[in-house]
């Protein structure tokens with residue numbers, strides 16, 4: 001019986017990628033060394049880093065005045081690095097609050113700046129970008145493109161005028177094309193789209209590199225990391241290599257446009273199960289996430305049974321985020337249409353026995 005993971009915290013990996021990574025761990029390209037043994041200061045790792053950046057640029061297509069950083073620390077570390085790096089002479093930053101992750105981003109910014117709320121959602125729908133009220137003296141406006149816990153996703157691109165727009169794109173990075181050039185900065189943890197934990201990708205516009213507060217530690221300073229090509233200190237070398245294989249895979253599959261089509265089909269299949277009153281998605285239809293599909297059953301007992309039976313049927317990691325409860329299926333790029341078909345078949349069967 002095949003098993004399928006719908007984990008939100010980390011993506012599953014295509015077999016081609018795990019095989020390629022395993023091979024590199026045993027021996028990196030006839031070098032008689034494991035890729036784990038390559039010094040980050042050497043030519044081999046420099047090439048890996050260059051190719052990874054090139055592949056990311058070919059997938060997303062953005063101009064040269066945007067820099068790519070490969071950092072440690074995860075998206076959660078960026079929450080504090082944003083105000084440390086981007087305030088310049090200003091004191092205020094604007095935050096759009098739409099759920100679990102955007103709230104955490106906002107709370108981490110509080111010690112560093114005056115935080116104002118540009119818009120606030122109700123947890124089940126998103127405030128439309130045209131209604132956001134951004135303070136004129138805000139150094140930037142931050143939002144979360146995909147609220148992975150709450151099951152919400154922005155499907156339109158906000159326009160914040162002269163205030164640089166910053167986005168936590170961890171939840172839906174590479175799942176569809178994104179107009180990078182309309183942002184000041186975007187960032188994503190690697191484990192949800194780029195294969196492995198340990199790597200955080202930051203894409204930042206050149207003019208935002210001069211604003212760090214004095215005393216910002218060197219590894220946490222975007223400008224110094226750009227100048228050092230992400231090597232102020234040791235970058236997460238293995239996670240970068242894995243990201244490189246994942247980016248290659250994504251390119252070979254047809255790129256982010258292909259991913260977007262597939263992801264839409266997968267989400268439609270799953271949301272179609274929620275038409276009746278057994279499976280229920282509480283999120284407003286226009287704001288439902290195509291990647292983080294949240295749903296509930298009529299009662300806690302059925303949800304517990306569902307999880308247990310799903311697991312016995314090879315359908316893994318469907319438990320909802322603790323902050324919102326219920327169930328959740330993450331449909332990252334690597335989750336196949338077959339996996340979603342297996343899940344919906346199981347859901348139909350479970351309902352027919354319980355509904």
Ligand SMILES: *Cc1c(COP(=O)(O)O)cnc(C)c1O
Pocket residue numbers: 009073074075076077101144146147148149168169170171189190192
């Ligand atoms: C998972 C997730 C994070 C947290 O990532 P860490 O690597 O654990 O810091 C942040 N934002 C969003 C939208 C996420 O989905």
